[in-house]
Amino acid sequence: MLPVIRAEDLQAFYVLETLRGKKVVRAVNGVSLVIPENTVYGLAGESGCGKTTLLKVLLGNLEPPLRHFGGRVLYRVDGEYLDALALPEGKRQKLRWTYISYIPQGSMSVFNPVAKLRTTFMDFLESHVSGKMRQELLRHAEEHLERLGLSPKILEAYPHQLSGGMRQRVAIALATLLNPRVILADEPTTALDVVAQRAVLQLLSDIQRKLRNTIVLVTHDMGIHATVTTRMAIMYAGRIVEEGWTQDIFTTPLHPYTQYLIRSLPRIGDKRLRESAPGSPPSLAQLPPGCPFHPRCPLAFERCREEVPELEEVGEQKVACFLRRASHVVTS
Amino acid sequence: MEALRELFRDYRFAVGFVIFLFLVVLAFLSFASPYDPIRQLQVPRDRPPSRAHILGTNSKGQDVFWEATFAIRNSLIIALIAGLVSRIVAILVGFVAGYRGGTLDRVLMGLADGLLVIPLFLILVMVAMLLRGSMTLVNTGLLLAFFGWAWDARTIRSQILSLREREFTKTSVLSGNGTMSLVIREYLPFTTPLIFSTLINNIAWAIGMEIVLAILGLVRLEIPTLGTTLQWAITYQAMLLGHWWWISTPVVLTILLLVALYWLSVSVSEYLDPRMRIQRIGARS
Amino acid sequence: MSLLLEVQNLTKVFALGSIFSRLRLTAVDRVSFTIEEGEIFTLAGESGCGKTTTARMILGFEPPTGGTIRYRGKALEEFTDRKSWFREVQAVFQNPFETFNPLRKVESYFFETVFNFKLAAQKDQAERLIEEKLQAVGLSLEEIEGKYPSEFSGGQLQRASIARALLTNPSLLVADEPVSMVDASLRMSIVNLFRKLCDAFAVSVLYITHDLATAYYVSDRIAVMFRGNIVEMGKVEEVLGNPRHPYTRLLLESIPEPDPAKRPEERIVFLEEREEYLRAGCKFAGRCPEAWELCGREAPQEVEVDGVLVRCHKWAK
Ligand SMILES: Nc1ncnc2c1ncn2[C@@H]1O[C@H](COP(=O)(O)OP(=O)(O)O)[C@@H](O)[C@H]1O
Ligand SMILES: Nc1ncnc2c1ncn2[C@@H]1O[C@H](COP(=O)(O)OP(=O)(O)O)[C@@H](O)[C@H]1O
Ligand code: SF4
Ligand SMILES: [Mg+2]
Ligand SMILES: [Mg+2]
Numbered sequence: 007m008l009p010v011i012r013a014e015d016l017q018a019f020y021v022l023e024t025l026r027g028k029k030v031v032r033a034v035n036g037v038s039l040v041i042p043e044n045t046v047y048g049l050a051g052e053s054g055c056g057k058t059t060l061l062k063v064l065l066g067n068l069e070p071p072l073r074h075f076g077g078r079v080l081y082r083v084d085g086e087y088l089d090a091l092a093l094p095e096g097k098r099q100k101l102r103w104t105y106i107s108y109i110p111q112g113s114m115s116v117f118n119p120v121a122k123l124r125t126t127f128m129d130f131l132e133s134h135v136s137g138k139m140r141q142e143l144l145r146h147a148e149e150h151l152e153r154l155g156l157s158p159k160i161l162e163a164y165p166h167q168l169s170g171g172m173r174q175r176v177a178i179a180l181a182t183l184l185n186p187r188v189i190l191a192d193e194p195t196t197a198l199d200v201v202a203q204r205a206v207l208q209l210l211s212d213i214q215r216k217l218r219n220t221i222v223l224v225t226h227d228m229g230i231h232a233t234v235t236t237r238m239a240i241m242y243a244g245r246i247v248e249e250g251w252t253q254d255i256f257t258t259p260l261h262p263y264t265q266y267l268i269r270s271l272p273r274i275g276d277k278r279l280r281e282s283a284p285g286s287p288p289s290l291a292q293l294p295p296g297c298p299f300h301p302r303c304p305l306a307f308e309r310c311r312e313e314v315p316e317l318e319e320v321g322e323q324k325v326a327c328f329l330r331r332a333s334h335v336v337t338s
Numbered sequence: 339m340e341a342l343r344e345l346f347r348d349y350r351f352a353v354g355f356v357i358f359l360f361l362v363v364l365a366f367l368s369f370a371s372p373y374d375p376i377r378q379l380q381v382p383r384d385r386p387p388s389r390a391h392i393l394g395t396n397s398k399g400q401d402v403f404w405e406a407t408f409a410i411r412n413s414l415i416i417a418l419i420a421g422l423v424s425r426i427v428a429i430l431v432g433f434v435a436g437y438r439g440g441t442l443d444r445v446l447m448g449l450a451d452g453l454l455v456i457p458l459f460l461i462l463v464m465v466a467m468l469l470r471g472s473m474t475l476v477n478t479g480l481l482l483a484f485f486g487w488a489w490d491a492r493t494i495r496s497q498i499l500s501l502r503e504r505e506f507t508k509t510s511v512l513s514g515n516g517t518m519s520l521v522i523r524e525y526l527p528f529t530t531p532l533i534f535s536t537l538i539n540n541i542a543w544a545i546g547m548e549i550v551l552a553i554l555g556l557v558r559l560e561i562p563t564l565g566t567t568l569q570w571a572i573t574y575q576a577m578l579l580g581h582w583w584w585i586s587t588p589v590v591l592t593i594l595l596l597v598a599l600y601w602l603s604v605s606v607s608e609y610l611d612p613r614m615r616i617q618r619i620g621a622r623s
Numbered sequence: 624m625s626l627l628l629e630v631q632n633l634t635k636v637f638a639l640g641s642i643f644s645r646l647r648l649t650a651v652d653r654v655s656f657t658i659e660e661g662e663i664f665t666l667a668g669e670s671g672c673g674k675t676t677t678a679r680m681i682l683g684f685e686p687p688t689g690g691t692i693r694y695r696g697k698a699l700e701e702f703t704d705r706k707s708w709f710r711e712v713q714a715v716f717q718n719p720f721e722t723f724n725p726l727r728k729v730e731s732y733f734f735e736t737v738f739n740f741k742l743a744a745q746k747d748q749a750e751r752l753i754e755e756k757l758q759a760v761g762l763s764l765e766e767i768e769g770k771y772p773s774e775f776s777g778g779q780l781q782r783a784s785i786a787r788a789l790l791t792n793p794s795l796l797v798a799d800e801p802v803s804m805v806d807a808s809l810r811m812s813i814v815n816l817f818r819k820l821c822d823a824f825a826v827s828v829l830y831i832t833h834d835l836a837t838a839y840y841v842s843d844r845i846a847v848m849f850r851g852n853i854v855e856m857g858k859v860e861e862v863l864g865n866p867r868h869p870y871t872r873l874l875l876e877s878i879p880e881p882d883p884a885k886r887p888e889e890r891i892v893f894l895e896e897r898e899e900y901l902r903a904g905c906k907f908a909g910r911c912p913e914a915w916e917l918c919g920r921e922a923p924q925e926v927e928v929d930g931v932l933v934r935c936h937k938w939a940k
Contacts, residue, residue: 052806053777169671169896197804199669199833200877207879208890226807229836229879233886253883270811271881272840274863280840282812286776505721508684512714513732513787514706514739523735527726616725616773 007042009082010188010220011064011106014038016077018063021070031290033059035244037077038317041222043187046214048235048252049224050267052287056244057224058111061190064222065108066090066098081105081188103134107186111193113177117165123176124161127183134184147183153216154179154209171202175209182213189213189221195230207234228267232256240264243288243298250323260325262303297327305329345609354601357594364591365414368407373400375408375562387583394583397574405562406587410595412475413545413564419479420544421537424486429533431487432494433521437502447495453488461485462547466556473557482544490536494529501525531610538603542596549592564588564595626695627827628658628681628712628795633690635676648900650676652851653690658795661825663817665838665859667874668848671896674831677848678799681829682714694795710740713788717800719780723772729783730767736790756786759824760816778809785816789826796820797829802837814841836878839863847871850899850906857931867933869911905936913937 015038020031033056041047051057059072068074068091079090083105090098110116117126124144131143138146148158156179165173174194181189191210195203211234214221223235231238231252238255240248240263248261259265266283285302288294297315300306309328317326345351373380379399387394393402431450435443462485466473469481501507501524510520545564551557552565559566571577571585608614635651651673658664666674679685681692683705692699694711702708716722723729733753736742743749754764760782767775767783775783781801788796798817802810814837820826832838838845839859846856847870855868866872876887899906908918915936923936 052808200835200874200879201669201833203879204877204887227879228807229881232881232883233879256881256883267808268881270808272811272814272836273881274836274839274875274878277840279815280811281815282809286778286809505716505718506724508682508714508716509722509732509784509787510724510735511684511705512682512709513736514709515735519735523727523731524724527724612726616771 007044009040009080010043011041011082012039012078012080012087013041013064014078014080016060016063016079017075018059018068018072019075020059020072029291032244032293033072033290034063035290035293037241037244037246039239039246039249041188041220042237043082043220044214044218045236046211046221046223046234048231048238049222049241050226050228050231050238051241052226054287054290055241056290057241058192060241061108061192061222061224064090065102065106065190066093067108103181103186104184105186106188106190107181107184109177109181109189109191109194111196113174113194114165116177116180117173119165121164122161123163123165127161127180130180131183150183151179154182154212169202171198171205174198174202174206178206178209178213182217185217185219187219189219190224191221192224193226194223195225195227203230210234228271240267243293244290245298245326246317246324247299247326248324249317254321254323258323260320260323260329260331261299261327262305262329263299299327341609345605348605348609350601351605351609354598354605357598358602361410361591361595361598362414364407365411368404368411371404371407373404375400375405376560384579384581393587394581396570396581396584397576397579398570402584402587405567406591408562409564409567409588410591412561413548413595415475416479416482416548416563417541417544419476420482420486421541423480423483424490424540425533425537427483428487428490428494428536429529431491432529433498433525435491436495436498437517437521437525443495447492450488450491453485454492458485462551463554463556466551466554470556471558473551475561475563478548478551478557479544482547486540486543490532490540493532493536497529497532498525501528528612531607531612534610535603535607538599538606542599542603545592545595564592568592625660626657627660627662628829629691629693629696630657630677630681631655631691631693633677633680633692634688635673635680635685636688646901648897649851650900651680651687654848654851654853655690656846656853656856658827658829660794660827661821662844663821663828663830663842665830665832665842665845666848667832667835667838667845669833669874671850672848673851674848675799678714678797678829678831681797682712683708706740709793710791711793712795712797713791713793714797714799715781715784715788715801718804719777719784720772720804722780722784725772727771729770729772729775729780730764732787733767733790736787740791742790752790753786756789757783759789759820760786761812762786776809777805778813781805781813782816785813785820789820789824792824793826795827795829797831799831800833801830803832803834810837817841833874834878835863835874847874850896850902852906852934853925853932854907854934855931861929861931867928867931867938868935869913869937870907873910 015036016034017036018034020033022029037060049057062072064079066079074091080087081090117123127147128143131147135143151158151160156175160176168176178194195206198206207230210221235252238252239246240261242263248255248264255264256268259268263283270280270282272280283302288298294301296312297310300310315326315328317324320330381391381395381399381401383395383399384397385391385395391401391403393406396402431446435446465481469477507524510524515523548563549565549568552563552569557566559569567588576584632653632655633651634649634653637648637650639646639648654677666677668674676685680687683699699708723732734749737749737752743752750764757763762782772780802813805813817828817830818841821828830842842859844857845859845862846853847868849870855862855871862871863875866875899909902909904920905918905923908914911918917936923934923939925932925934926939928938
């Protein structure tokens with residue numbers, strides 16, 4: 007599998023001026039990733055661990071207070087690698103939506119609340135497609151919706167008239183109008199009920215199968231990763247702590263944090279006690295020394311408190327933990 | 339104190355505050371005036387600024403500087419009465435209409451809309467004409483207050499309406515808070531910036547309106563205010579006769595006052611803006 | 624075990640659009656259920672099926688159009704002031720970030736509850752009481768003192784919200800989707816808390832959720848709601864272990880199974896809620912794989928099958 011995106015030792019921090027001096031939030035703190043083409047790639051991690059920030063950096067969207075402190079993002083466009091963060095602004099704008107597109111968290115922000123969806127779709131097409139008539143563009147939008155199993159009648163609705171699940175699906179349709187090679191979807195199922203979640207996941211899988219492209223699916227819900235992703239990465243405190251085939255991660259989670267995430271999931275037919283990882287995640291402005299998970303880790307030992315574990319290969323998986331094997335923190 | 343220190347970092351606040359303080363000091367100086375503000379021919383007429391009369395004298399035989407201290411004091415009194423009274427009405431009406439809703443809301447908002455759609459200026463002039471003889475400082479202030487609450491009551495009401503739907507309203511009710519404490523504890527922090535900025539704006543508006551009424555001769559002209567001072571200067575054709583010190587004193591003072599109020603209003607409402615406050619809380623951690 | 628809360632034929636009708644419009648939406652339609660002392664009762668269903676409206680009526684935030692709510696045999700209307708009701712029935716909400724006013728310190732809600740309900744006379748007495756409840760949820764007064772909501776994580780705020788609700792020693796806690804906005808990684812710690820409170824302090828919980836996996840894990844009995852009606856109700860093992868109503872089955876199939884080897888094959892149909900609410904006959908007929916002609920014509924009645932109430936024509940035969 008060839009990569010579509012490679013991230014090499016990315017570092018991007020929020021630098022904030024406060025009354026008590028400078029505050030640095032290490033939201034992406036040395037992330038290396040290889041995202042292959044033609045897959046649904048999952049990114050898991052609890053809120054505040056830097057998932058959205060990582061997507062922004064992958065998109066090349068670095069606006070103050072977010073600053074780039076090191077590393078590269080490479081896009082494979084027509085067989086060639088482009089350094090996304092070094093591209094001139096104009097070039098990057100061109101790749102936006104045609105090569106890489108982004109569905110932000112909370113789909114409402116994509117739409118103009120006082121305009122019909124048709125206006126949003128037409129504005130989008132008119133600013134990204136040149137040399138076509140309005141009529142042609144409208145037909146393109148309608149055909150696209152139909153291909154995705156959504157009624158083109160939806161274009162006549164206002165955003166607030168749709169349910170959360172429907173609005174999310176329309177946001178996905180909008181982001182895929184120009185058949186991008188990579189779609190970054192930030193928490194598209196959060197705040198939806200299970201039935202609406204299923205409908206959104208169904209749509210995302212359909213799109214991936216049809217376009218044979220890559221969808222990077224961000225969600226903190228491990229059940230969803232199990233349902234649709236092929237490969238996945240687990241993020242903790244601005245770092246990737248585990249990476250591999252979804253199947254492998256679910257059968258032999260290596261990192262203690264991943265083990266908590268998976269073993270705490272409740273299942274119908276099983277009432278035995280399930281425990282979340284103890285404590286809460288560290289502040290990214292004041293990271294603990296050593297492994298960022300050590301204050302919550304029941305298996306932590308001397309070295310964990312002093313040295314930061316690197317992401318290293320263990321068989322086909324990668325893990326950033328000194329134990330480097332499936333040691334069971336939680337039994338189930 | 340923390341708040342004041344932070345406000346003073348904003349140059350608009352600092353400058354506005356210094357100007358305003360200067361004007362207030364002027365107003366207080368009126369108590370030390372050697373002259374009666376009403377009596378005429380107390381000093382030689384039409385003298386340009388000099389050691390004895392630093393801003394000269396006017397055609398009525400009064401000292402321009404000492405008259406100005408009375409004028410600014412009286413204008414501030416009118417504006418404060420108008421601003422405070424109309425704020426109280428606006429807050430009461432806005433909170434009650436927004437929180438209670440129903441018929442009371444419709445009646446109160448009907449009243450407010452009534453005041454908003456009539457040509458306010460004409461009515462104000464008509465009422466002032468009727469009451470001409472009794473347009474003392476307090477009455478002028480109250481008259482302006484009567485016309486100054488409607489729009490702000492509406493704004494406050496719509497803010498309360500949206501706050502009422504927020505979840506913390508329910509937490510507060512579940513915590514046993516009654517309507518009064520709910521409104522004061524939960525909603526007031528959100529409405530204070532609005533109340534503050536409308537207070538300052540309303541004061542500025544009242545000062546302007548007083549000048550207009552005075553120029554139209556609709557207030558008691560013997561009481562010195564910024565408006566009546568200007569009115570007398572115009573009547574005696576101070577401009578034509580070259581008595582620039584007389585006419586420019588109220589003009590400069592009015593401009594200073596309005597600029598100071600504008601800057602205070604902008605910086606205070608920015609400081610109190612809930613979003614900014616939440617950000618400041620965030621920056622602490 | 625004795626009866627704590629009894630809800631009978633609870634109904635709420637909303638008028639849609641302007642005051643002149645004829646369109647009426649029965650958001651909650653003759654809902655009846657009971658909650659025993661020391662029990663966790665789940666009300667489950669997808670969004671827009673009337674769960675929150677039911678909770679709001681039980682809390683007295685919304686007047687019912689019809690039906691009765693009784694607490695230990697005494698009707699809600701007989702509680703002359705709201706406070707005496709809230710002494711017994713407290714609530715936890717969905718969004719922990721909206722539960723507390725962002726401009727106020729979190730602790731102020733604790734002290735207000737204590738003093739408004741006259742639970743303590745002095746400050747130090749109040750502090751002791753607050754500390755006790757915060758400890759019960761795994762927090763301490765020291766951790767929350769002087770802090771604003773934005774300085775906490777969602778999980779911490781949800782714990783604080785539960786601790787505040789416990790101050791009056793209520794017998795019933797209404798929890799409206801208390802974990803749907805909490806991180807998946809911290810979700811179980813909150814769910815476990817409900818179990819613990821129920822076992823240790825005999826607090827009954829009305830647990831509202833769309834996630835049947837946590838419902839199965841934590842609750843004793845469950846009612847599955849669909850567009851205003853309870854369509855299936857009974858012991859959770861029975862209802863979810865052996866679902867009878869086609870809608871319960873749909874909800875169960877929608878849970879993302881935490882096992883990559885078992886990916887869902889079936890596709891689901893997704894309809895907008897308004898159109899389902901206004902349907903004649905069985906409201907689920909538009910999506911039901913087993914519907915036949917009768918379902919579109921006539922609304923099914925409740926029948927009891929092996930101790931489980933089911934509202935479906937298939938079981939009425
Ligand atoms: N605009 C911003 N300014 C300052 N800090 C931010 C900003 N956006 C996010 N952060 C901080 O960066 C960290 C990572 O945030 P984010 O990438 O949004 O996490 P996630 O998407 O995993 O929830 C958090 O600690 C958050 O508080
Ligand atoms: N105040 C209201 N006015 C009109 N319709 C409402 C109101 N509150 C809720 N509804 C409608 O009632 C139905 C049930 O809503 P709700 O109780 O919030 O469901 P849930 O909590 O299960 O998602 C929805 O169709 C919703 O649109
Ligand atoms: S490195 Fe140490 S502290 Fe970190 S997860 Fe592994 S065992 Fe736990
Ligand atoms: Mg995010
Ligand atoms: Mg709800």
